[in-house]
Amino acid sequence: MRPSLWADRLIALLVRFVGLLILLATLAAAAASFLYNQAQESDQAARAAMQVNMRLRDHVAILEGVRALYQSDTETSGPGIRAYLNALRPQVQAPGMEGVGIAAAMRAATPAALEAKLHENYGEDIKVWPATDQPIGFAVVLVEPYTPRRRVALGFDMYSESVRREAMRRAWQTGRPAASGVVQLAQEKAAKAKQPGFLIYIPVYARTPDASETGATGTVATATGSRPVEAFVYAPFRIHDLMRAVLGPQLDSIDGIEVRAGGGPAAPVVFSHGKIGWDAHEQKLRVADREWTMRISYGRFIDRLGRPLAILLFGIALAFLATQLHSVQRRRIDTAQALAEQQQRHAEDRELMIGEMAHRMKNAFARIGALARITLREAKDLADFETRFDGRMRALSDAKQMLVTGALDSVELGKIVRRELELAGRSADQLAAVEGPEVRLDDEGAQAISLAVHEFVTNSIKYGALAGNGDLAVGWRHEGGDIELHWVESNLPETPQIDAESFGTQFIRTLIERQLKGSWDRSAADHRLSITIRWPDRDPQQA
Numbered sequence: 001m002r003p004s005l006w007a008d009r010l011i012a013l014l015v016r017f018v019g020l021l022i023l024l025a026t027l028a029a030a031a032a033s034f035l036y037n038q039a040q041e042s043d044q045a046a047r048a049a050m051q052v053n054m055r056l057r058d059h060v061a062i063l064e065g066v067r068a069l070y071q072s073d074t075e076t077s078g079p080g081i082r083a084y085l086n087a088l089r090p091q092v093q094a095p096g097m098e099g100v101g102i103a104a105a106m107r108a109a110t111p112a113a114l115e116a117k118l119h120e121n122y123g124e125d126i127k128v129w130p131a132t133d134q135p136i137g138f139a140v141v142l143v144e145p146y147t148p149r150r151r152v153a154l155g156f157d158m159y160s161e162s163v164r165r166e167a168m169r170r171a172w173q174t175g176r177p178a179a180s181g182v183v184q185l186a187q188e189k190a191a192k193a194k195q196p197g198f199l200i201y202i203p204v205y206a207r208t209p210d211a212s213e214t215g216a217t218g219t220v221a222t223a224t225g226s227r228p229v230e231a232f233v234y235a236p237f238r239i240h241d242l243m244r245a246v247l248g249p250q251l252d253s254i255d256g257i258e259v260r261a262g263g264g265p266a267a268p269v270v271f272s273h274g275k276i277g278w279d280a281h282e283q284k285l286r287v288a289d290r291e292w293t294m295r296i297s298y299g300r301f302i303d304r305l306g307r308p309l310a311i312l313l314f315g316i317a318l319a320f321l322a323t324q325l326h327s328v329q330r331r332r333i334d335t336a337q338a339l340a341e342q343q344q345r346h347a348e349d350r351e352l353m354i355g356e357m358a359h360r361m362k363n364a365f366a367r368i369g370a371l372a373r374i375t376l377r378e379a380k381d382l383a384d385f386e387t388r389f390d391g392r393m394r395a396l397s398d399a400k401q402m403l404v405t406g407a408l409d410s411v412e413l414g415k416i417v418r419r420e421l422e423l424a425g426r427s428a429d430q431l432a433a434v435e436g437p438e439v440r441l442d443d444e445g446a447q448a449i450s451l452a453v454h455e456f457v458t459n460s461i462k463y464g465a466l467a468g469n470g471d472l473a474v475g476w477r478h479e480g481g482d483i484e485l486h487w488v489e490s491n492l493p494e495t496p497q498i499d500a501e502s503f504g505t506q507f508i509r510t511l512i513e514r515q516l517k518g519s520w521d522r523s524a525a526d527h528r529l530s531i532t533i534r535w536p537d538r539d540p541q542q543a
Contacts, residue, residue: 019319026315042281045296048247048254049283052294055246056200056287058094059235060177063202066100067233070204077102078121078142085144096242097235098185098197099145103138103158103168104231105221113219117141118154132160136221138168138232140186153186153236164199170289171201173226179288182261182270185236195238196270198261200288204231239270255299259285263293275299391454411446413439413483417474420453424466436476439483439537448511449485449533455508456487456531463496464529465489478537482518487531496524 069084070077081100090097106114111128118126118141128139137157143150158164163181171178178201185197206220206228220228243259244251251257256274260267270292277297285292372389379385418431441449457466465472470492476485489496501509512518518535 019323022315023319026312026319029311029315038279041279041296041298044298045281045283045294048250048296049285049294052243052246053286055094055096055242056285059090059097059237060200060202060288062088062090062094062097063100063177063200063233063235066102067202067204070102070231070233071207078117081142082144082146091145096237096245098187098238098241099143099147099150099236101140101144101153101234101236102142102231103201103234104141105219105229106137106139106157107219108132108135108137110219111137111139114139114141115155122146122151122154126155128155128157130157130160132157134159134165138221149190150187152190156186158199158232158234167199168201168203168232169223171203171232172223172229174289175203175205175227177202177288179290182239182268185238187236188238195240197236197238198270198287199234199236201232201234203229204233206230243271243273253298254296256280256295256297258295260293260295261290263291267293391458410440410442413441413449413476413485416441416446416450417453417476417485420450420457421474424457424461426466434474436485437478439476442538444515445535445538448515451511452508452533453487455505460489464492469493470527479534481537482534483537485533487529487533489529490527492527492529495527496529498522498524498529 065088066081066084069080073080081102085100090100104114104117106128114128115126118124121142128137136159138159139155139157140153141155143153159168161183163183167178167180180199180201182196182198184194185199188194188197220230222228239259243257247254247257251273254274256276257272258269258276258280259271261270262268275297276295277299279299280295280297283294283296285294376385379389414434414436417436418434421431421434460466460472464470471490473488473490474486476483478484509520512520512533512535516533516535518533520531520533522532523530
């Protein structure tokens with residue numbers, strides 16, 4: 001082929017390769033950009049959820065501290081808790097919580113002790129409210145830090161309301177913090193802009209399990225299967241204030257956020273900001289013993305889709321340009337190709353011949369090496385190795401010689417079998433008894449059969465009929481598109497032992513199964529050895 005044509009082909013291949021590389025690189029870059037932006041937003045959403053969860057855990061820790069303080073000295077709980085919270089300043093250190101309260105136990109319609117406690121804490125006559133049909137109640141006797149808006153909650157019997165009561169019962173039974181469902185806080189009555197809220201309760205169990213003991217207010221509530229409890233430490237939360245206190249300036253970078261009090265679309269939305277997009281990231285919030293769902297959408301279309309799309313379009317344009325260049329170059333190659341077809345066919349023929357020669361040499365060397373290794377394992381000494389190896393190499397050589405002298409690419413099966421038997425000393429009459437139809441074998445098949453028959457002859461000379469200790473019958477036939485070769489030795493002095501296979505036998509089996517794509521069967525009984533080889537009939541001349 002002319003150098004210019006080689007150059008044209010090389011350029012065309014390079015152009016195609018470059019176009020493919022551009023397209024693949026574009027797809028990879030666009031996907032990487034999209035996934036990177038998605039992962040970055042997912043990490044940001046996870047950090048936002050972690051901030052909320054950590055803030056809620058901080059609030060629960062404050063409640064745990066207040067409970068410990070209350071249990072240590074209930075008589076001075078009001079001033080002590082007030083001083084503790086003034087020093088801790090949770091509204092500054094961890095904003096979002098609407099203070100800390102104490103809801104003390106009372107029996108039905110006996111609020112006097114709690115009203116006295118309210119007067120002691122705040123110096124005012126504050127009544128317990130509302131009236132309820134519950135056998136016990138838990139009225140708010142302390143809310144700190146105190147503000148006029150929070151004053152509305154003082155005296156409120158939390159056990160009178162079902163949502164709060166359900167959370168208090170869970171905390172009572174488990175001894176762990178429990179969150180209520182969404183409620184309107186009592187102090188929302190005095191708020192201009194009302195927000196949804198919830199409460200977290202922690203039980204204060206009686207210091208002795210005896211229900212007759214009294215707590216700070218003179219009452220200990222009991223329930224079947226639960227420890228007596230004298231009060232609940234609780235914290236109310238205005239959800240909008242909590243989310244804004246935790247996320248703060250982050251809300252400006254968020255396109256949309258939505259918080260649901262529970263899982264699934266049926267859960268009520270308790271906080272929303274902006275607009276939720278299709279790319280929202282969902283996170284879980286742990287609110288005491290409840291699980292809420294937060295969905296965040298950053299809505300950065302340019303970063304999320306615009307940049308990958310721009311990369312993709314740019315890459316497609318470059319790939320299209322490369323394709324057009326390839327088309328122009330291809331037309332030039334096609335014009336020159338017509339002038340070089342004959343030279344190309346000659347080159348392909350030479351390459352085919354060289355490849356075939358290399359393949360045959362490789363197979364021959366591999367087979368000789370395998371025969372040498374197998375013979376070495378079987379040989380008793382160097383002389384035995386020489387005898388065995390020489391016989392096997394002669395079998396291979398004879399098969400190859402038959403191909404060469406016949407100037408054909410196949411050899412007849414009968415020649416191989418009779419040649420081995422003739423070398424074993426069989427007479428002309430005995431060779432004439434070897435019968436079978438004409439079967440042509442290619443190079444691979446002829447070598448496999450030559451080695452197999454040689455192995456049979458060698459074993460028979462040592463132990464069987466060719467040693468003069470029996471009769472030998474060899475023949476082959478066509479059977480349903482296959483060739484069957486039968487080797488039968490009868491009237492032997494002893495029945496051969498064929499339970500174990502020698503290395504040579506294993507090698508012959510491998511040749512039959514892999515090169516001939518066939519199978520063999522060996523049986524021995526009643527002073528008789530029978531071997532059958534079966535392989536597909538593939539006449540090289542017909543092929």
